[in-house]
Amino acid sequence: MSVENRPYAGNWSGDIKNKYRKVTSWTPDAIVKINGDTALPGCVECKNRIDFQSFITSVNVSGGVDSLSCDISMSIPRHYGDSIFKEGTFILNTGLEIHVYYRGFFTTSSLAPEGDTFTDEVTGDQFDLSEVEMRPYYPVFHGIVTSVSYEPK
Amino acid sequence: MKGTTATAPYISLPMGEEYILFAEDNEGTIPVDLSKGELRDYSPFILSVEAPKLNYGLRSLGNNRPFGSPLEVSRFAPRERNRGTIAPVIPTRSAAPIAGGDGAVGLNGEVQAGVTDRDNLIDVAQQMSHLDNRVPPIVFIINPSSFTQEYSHIQAFQEMSRYGFIYQRWGEDLSKISITCKVGAFIAGRQNRNEEVKGVTGLQFAAKRDSAGWRNLMAIFSVYRNSVAIGDRLGRSRANHAVGRQVIHYDGQKWVGRIDSFSFGYDENQQNGGFEFSMDFTVYQHFYEDFDFKTEDLEALISPS
Numbered sequence: 001m002s003v004e005n006r007p008y009a010g011n012w013s014g015d016i017k018n019k020y021r022k023v024t025s026w027t028p029d030a031i032v033k034i035n036g037d038t039a040l041p042g043c044v045e046c047k048n049r050i051d052f053q054s055f056i057t058s059v060n061v062s063g064g065v066d067s068l069s070c071d072i073s074m075s076i077p078r079h080y081g082d083s084i085f086k087e088g089t090f091i092l093n094t095g096l097e098i099h100v101y102y103r104g105f106f107t108t109s110s111l112a113p114e115g116d117t118f119t120d121e122v123t124g125d126q127f128d129l130s131e132v133e134m135r136p137y138y139p140v141f142h143g144i145v146t147s148v149s150y151e152p153k
Numbered sequence: 154m155k156g157t158t159a160t161a162p163y164i165s166l167p168m169g170e171e172y173i174l175f176a177e178d179n180e181g182t183i184p185v186d187l188s189k190g191e192l193r194d195y196s197p198f199i200l201s202v203e204a205p206k207l208n209y210g211l212r213s214l215g216n217n218r219p220f221g222s223p224l225e226v227s228r229f230a231p232r233e234r235n236r237g238t239i240a241p242v243i244p245t246r247s248a249a250p251i252a253g254g255d256g257a258v259g260l261n262g263e264v265q266a267g268v269t270d271r272d273n274l275i276d277v278a279q280q281m282s283h284l285d286n287r288v289p290p291i292v293f294i295i296n297p298s299s300f301t302q303e304y305s306h307i308q309a310f311q312e313m314s315r316y317g318f319i320y321q322r323w324g325e326d327l328s329k330i331s332i333t334c335k336v337g338a339f340i341a342g343r344q345n346r347n348e349e350v351k352g353v354t355g356l357q358f359a360a361k362r363d364s365a366g367w368r369n370l371m372a373i374f375s376v377y378r379n380s381v382a383i384g385d386r387l388g389r390s391r392a393n394h395a396v397g398r399q400v401i402h403y404d405g406q407k408w409v410g411r412i413d414s415f416s417f418g419y420d421e422n423q424q425n426g427g428f429e430f431s432m433d434f435t436v437y438q439h440f441y442e443d444f445d446f447k448t449e450d451l452e453a454l455i456s457p458s
Contacts, residue, residue: 023327023437025411027382029392053390103392107207111269117212118275120282124215127278131210134269134277134394 029103030059031137032072034096042091043083050084050091061100061141070100070141078152092148100141107133156199156292158184158368163288163375167280167384169391174375179352184365185340188294198297199402200373201290202381203409205395209281272387277394280383284397291376294369297332298429300403304328330401330408330434336417337366339426358424366426370417377415377432398437407440 005022034040034052042048055074062069076084084091112129119126164174307323340356341363353359361367381397401408417430 023410025396025398027393027396108269109208109210112271112274116271118278120215120279123279123282123287124213125279125282126212126215127275127282128210128212129271129274129278131208132274132278133207133209134274136269 026105026135027103029137030056031101032056032059033099033101034092036097036099040091052092059100061102063140068141068143070098070143072098072100090148090150092145094145094148096145098141098143098145099139101137102140104135104138106135108136109133111136157289158186158365160368160371160375162283163291163372163379166283166288166375166379167382167386168375168378169384170389172378174371179341179350179363181344181348181350182341182352182354182360182363183344184363184368185342186294186365187338187340193292193294193296196296196404197402198293199290200293200376201400201402202284202288202376203398203400204281204284204381205383205397207277207281207383207395209278209285211278211282211285214282214286273394276387277383280386284381284383288376290402291369291372293334293373294337294365295335297334299331299333301331302328303331327410328436328439329413330410330436331431332434333429333431335429336370336426337364339364339367356425361426364426370430373430373432374415374417377412380411399434401434402442405442407442408434408436409438409440410434410436 031038032053038053039049039051042050052074055076056072057075058071058073060071109131111132111134114130116129117126118129160174168174305326305328307326309321310318312319312321338356339358339361341352341354341360343350343354352363354363376399380393381399382393383395383397385392385394398409399412401410411434413433413435415430415432417428420428
């Protein structure tokens with residue numbers, strides 16, 4: 001792959017006329033798993049679960065040769081109404097296991113076994129699923145919660 | 154693909170959870186286009202979609218009928234996932250949750266499939282095929298009444314040194330296009346003269362949904378709302394799988410980019426249509442289609458003698 005096709009090349013182009021400069025559009029995404037799931041048990045009586053994914057406003061993972069850390073910010077509305085506090089304690093506390101996955105930049109095929117085909121019953125289109133490209137998610141962080149703070153607003 | 158007044162190919166594009174358009178075209182009524190087609194033919198203003206550059210494994214194209222009945226809307230409905238959770242799941246070796254979990258819905262220790270699992274691959278393939286093969290270009294029934302191109306440079310003349318301001322320049326910024334258009338009159342007619350129609354005909358506000366002008370507007374609006382995105386229809390999140398481009402073709406030129414904003418509003422003085430809508434567009438690439446030939450393809454002029 002040439003330098004121009006690298007994700008961090010931005011708008012840079014070897015074409016000095018700047019005529020065929022490239023604008024790259026992609027869809028970054030992050031998924032956070034707490035204790036191996038995207039949700040935690042909520043109200044015991046109604047056996048609900050609290051999906052924290054919809055509250056996450058930012059995920060920041062920074063790594064170096066000697067340390068790896070992650071900050072996750074959430075905004076939980078007051079009217080959410082589920083048991084995010086149990087016995088006076090915030091449900092998210094230290095010791096929880098965190099996995100963070102980022103969506104990759106490059107597309108990958110072979111995500112389904114070779115020969116796996118699908119025929120759309122409505123349109124009649126036939127697809128070879130092993131050739132379908134997607135941007136897979138890659139693990140970028142695995143650790144435990146060391147501090148939690150919250151600020152009622 | 155030719156343009157169409159059918160709304161089904163457009164309104165079935167995923168537009169997020171909070172915005173859903175329905176094909177409200179009434180049976181037996183047809184849109185009436187009062188504009189002059191010949192004028193449009195000379196220099197049509199066309200908006201098309203350019204699907205993301207993803208291979209979606211298409212082996213054979215099935216029933217390719219973008220001009221089927223406008224009432225046919227359900228054929229692009231997302232497949233349902235065979236489980237009761239909407240949370241995204243990804244491959245992980247994490248064990249079951251440490252505490253709690255017993256009895257909680259959806260929390261179990263089974264090995265979970267991925268965001269790139271079979272269901273999602275099928276969903277991406279279906280959406281890509283729809284964008285690539287079944288979304289016809291939209292020919293504006295009425296060409297824009299104003300078309301503005303804006304070119305700007307990225308530069309700064311702010312930082313101060315001992316000898317005055319420093320002039321810095323980074324080259325040309327992405328250019329912008331702003332257009333203003335008029336929607337046609339809300340007029341619909343009978344498909345068959347002798348049959349009783351269910352919809353509303355004639356020139357009136359009630360005929361809006363079946364009018365060519367409104368359908369044209371909704372098709373453009375759908376392309377704006379969908380943003381040529383491969384949506385996460387199974388996870389129901391806003392994390393689109395990929396995004397493509399919108400393309401404007403006009404006056405022998407082609408602008409590839411994205412629609413930034415879109416607005417329209419009703420006016421009490423124009424209840425029968427004829428109101429304006431506007432659109433801003435950021436250009437990523439600009440082509441002159443008419444001049445896009447090789448010199449060796451040119452043939453010498455034949456002498457008149």
